[in-house]
Amino acid sequence: MTTLYGLKNCDTCKKASKWLDRFGVAYTFVDYREHKPSPETLLEWAGKVGGFEALVNKSSTTWRQLPDARRAPGSEAEWKLLLREYPQLIRRPLVVTDDGALSQGFSDNGFKQRFGVG
Incomplete structure (x- = not known):
């Protein structure tokens, strides 16, 4: 499963979460402040x-x-x-997938490429 690290009130993290929801990518959100x-x-x-x-x-x-x-x-x-x-x-969102790959930030095209959706 994908883990999305960020802050609950971060607009970019919210956009990334909405994108993952829209494309049906299962993920867990971890807030840096609550779980350092x-x-x-x-x-x-x-x-x-x-x-x-x-x-x-x-x-x-x-x-x-x-x-x-x-x-x-x-x-x-x-x-x-x-x-x-x-x-x-920490730059956000930080995305870690099961294979250990890590990426930072959010863009529609970047996520499409990363998750093979599109």
Whole structure:
């Protein structure tokens, strides 16, 4: 089954959920704030998307409001701590399928290609 990670009140996550519903793709929704990803999960995701820099939404209000020192983590441990403290920094939605494939963001064409619908 597909797992959609995001925030309940995120418009892009809502669009992704509606798309999955419309095309009959079974999924589970996991809210980052209610179920924070484990440090091991964060490390796995970062590895699949090209590092922690690629995992973070740097255009978010939360990111811009962080002190400069927090916006420059110097180690994996600091990244994991930051993302556990502020899970809303993770780009969303983050989609993981049973085969372990991971993608971030939502677009109609991207989802059609990802799920072979169309």
